[in-house]
Amino acid sequence: MSETRTFKVWRGDNGDGELVDYKVEVNEGEVVLDILHRLQATEAPDMAVRWNCKAGKCGSCSVEINGQPKLACMCRMSTFEDGEEITVTPLRTFPVIRDLVCDVSYNYEKARQIPSFTPDPDLEPGEMRMQQADVERPQEFRKCIECFLCNNVCHVIRDHEENKEHFSGPRFLMRATELEMHPEDTADRRMIAQDEFGLGYCNITKCCTEVCPENIKITDNALIPLKERVADRRYDPLVWLGSKIGLRKEGADTPIVPNTKPGPANG
Structure with a gap:
C-alpha cells in the first residue's frame, strides 16, 4: 500500500541553501533513504546524498530527520505519524559540501x-x-x-x-x-x-x-x-x-x- 507524503529536504551548498518541498510516494516497509533515492530518480537527480551499505553498518548516511540525528537507512517511515511532514537536513555541526553531504574530515x-x-x-x-x-x-x-x-x-x-x-x-x-x-x-x-x-x-x-x-x-x-x-x-x-x-x-x-x-x- 502506498501513500503520498511531503518531504522537506535541505538543498544548497556551503554558501547558501533552503528547504525544498517534495511530494513523494511512500510504500510500506521503506526507510527515509529509500525516499531520498526515489526523489533522485524522479524529481531531483542532482540531489547529493552520501550512503554506502544501506544496512546501518557504514555510518555514511547520517543526516538530521525532523531535527534528530539519525541514519537515513535505519529510520523507518512507519515511525512517523500519518500525514506528518518529514524534514531532512545535513548534520549541523560540520560544514556542508552540498545538499545532505557534509565535510566530516x-x-x-x-x-x-x-x-x-x-x-x-x-x-x-x-x-x-x-x-x-x-x-x-x-x-x-x-x-x-x-x-x-x-x-x-x-x-x-x-x-x-x-x-x-x-x-x-x-x-x-x-x-x-x-x-x-x-x-x-x-x-x-x-x-x-x-x-x-x-x-x-x-x-x-x-x-x-x-x-x-x-x-x-x-x-x-x-x-x-x-x-x-x-x-x-x-x-x-x-x-x-x-x-x-x-x-x-x-x-x-x-x-x-x-x-x-x-x-x-x-x-
Whole structure:
C-alpha cells in the first residue's frame, strides 16, 4: 500500500541553501533513504546524498530527520505519524559540501592523532595473553560504525568553534578509552586524553549516548571511566611522589610514569 507524503529536504551548498518541498510516494516497509533515492530518480537527480551499505553498518548516511540525528537507512517511515511532514537536513555541526553531504574530515584528523595500539616490544608473536573479562570490556566500543552522530550532537563541538582544535569528541575519546583498557597496551593515554584531546571539556550530558545507533553507552562505559583514570593519574599522591624521586630517563625533562592501568574491578 502506498501513500503520498511531503518531504522537506535541505538543498544548497556551503554558501547558501533552503528547504525544498517534495511530494513523494511512500510504500510500506521503506526507510527515509529509500525516499531520498526515489526523489533522485524522479524529481531531483542532482540531489547529493552520501550512503554506502544501506544496512546501518557504514555510518555514511547520517543526516538530521525532523531535527534528530539519525541514519537515513535505519529510520523507518512507519515511525512517523500519518500525514506528518518529514524534514531532512545535513548534520549541523560540520560544514556542508552540498545538499545532505557534509565535510566530516575533522573527525579523520582527530582519528590520526590517537596513538595507535602499543604492545610490549619484548613479546614474541603468540605470547600475548588476555583474560576474557579484559576482552569483553572494550568490545562494546568496537561496534562503532563512525557515523559521527555523537560528535555531531556534542555541544563542545557544535556550539563552541574555538574548542574544536583542542577537542577530539566522544567518538575518539572512546577510542582512547578502548586502548587504555587494553591490558597488553603499554602506552599511557590518560594525560594526553586530558591535555590534548580535551577530555576536561566533556560534562557528561549523555547526548552522545542517546543518538548512538549501535547503543554504545559512550558516557557511562567510556568517558566517565576515562575521567576516573585521569583523576587517579593526576591526583594520586603515590604517583606524584614517584614522579618526584627519580622516575626519569637520564637527561629527560619530563617524568616517566609507569603504566599501572587499573583492572576491571577498579575501572
